[in-house]
Amino acid sequence: MDKVKKNVAYNIAYQILIYIIPLVTAPYLSRTIGADGVGIFSFTYSIVYYFTMITILGLNIYGSKSIAQCGEDKQARSKLFWNLYIVEMVIGFVMLAIYLGYVFITSPAYKEIALIQSLLIVSAILDINWLFFGLEEFKITVTRNALIKFTSLVLIFTLVKSEKDLAIYTAIMAGTPIIAQLIMWTFASKRLVFVKPEWAEIKKHLLPNLICFVPAIAGVMFKMMDKIMLGILSTFAEVGYYENAEKIISVPIVIITALGTVMLPRMSSIAKNGKKGQEEQYISDSLDFAMFMASAMCFGLMAVSENFAVLYFGKAFERTGLLILLLALTIPCFSFANVIRSQYLIPHDMDKVYLKAMGMGVIINLVLNLILIPLFSGAGACIATVIAELAVTAIHVYSVRNALDVKKYIFSSVLFLLTGLMMFGVVYSMRNLQTSGIVKLLVQIIVGVVVYFMLNSRYIKQNIDLEDIFKRRRR
16 A cells, blocks of 8 residues: 555544544433533534634645645755744734634623633644645544544543533533644654744745635635524524534545545645646546545435434434435535545646635525525525535536546546435335334445445446555556
């Protein structure tokens, strides 16, 4: 297994670990702190997350890409790192001051929770994951994350016992990332030397970093806007239903994101060296793999959403099943756009296209939320998100129509979607099985996997593992 395949595996593990606590603890928290507690945590987190994103700017994209382009030159890498990090640190302290001012001035009913959430901004100030992404050293982040997440898991099940423990849960979720970031700094010291930041160097990185930041914050707005607007236009309970639905949808999304994160530095290097044939093959193979996975996860979740939501979150969260079914439709759209974005647009410095697509998506999402949330609450937010994601994907595809064989990509993607739809029909027809919920869910999953794999047997035989996915297939 070469470096790309190892990094794909490591980054999938890393992304899953980020979400492992919300997934594992969701049924427990749904039954302890309740829908209102989940909603309050989600609402306050959605607000503070914007401040953390402004702190990090576009470093997860621009920083990792720039570090990758430094190659093995430790001096150049160190010079770049310190000139980028000083901006992150200064902006971070400014964001922390503004956020604390917002909490004390507005003095919301959930003030204590909002104050505890400020620890996430401290974590963002210390965040240097982009350095290791650029170095393609994903094993370190996975190992560290596993340790921290396991610690958090133990603390939650030990200390959070009722609705009164919402503050304790928030402190665990907001405080442990700081420890994780401090651990990364101990590893960074071996890969860097200190180079005094210079304004001339800082200045030349500001604009491209900001260009990467705008679509990044737009992406976050997709994720967080719905919950903030639900909290304002609907109820905290509805935010709780939506939050739990999004936790489930996040699993396939982070798997697809992992592929893009790993391929970004590699594709940046390939684009810089002008290896067009190799670039096109990587994109083609990555899109096939992404859509194969996305179709399975999208239609599989849709088919079992109703039964799954009640079993996993409890009867009080039955409405979450409908929201999972609707949000699952974003998985194929996001997957297709993510490959185009991370493996062509960003490596070719087509940041304006990326910016235009994300900006349009945010505007569409905002307008539709204002219309649909008052009418349908969480379901309205889901519909708005699906339409916005579809628009973003369409803009991505249109922008590369003359550079890539998009017709071939769309055709192969449609084939995967059709097999997923057929699998959905079979699995969904089993929803009225006269058996217990758990047995029915297991039967649905097994049948769904068997049907989907049979329908895609040719692709699976040609791509039996990750090694084959990144080899040129014989046509």
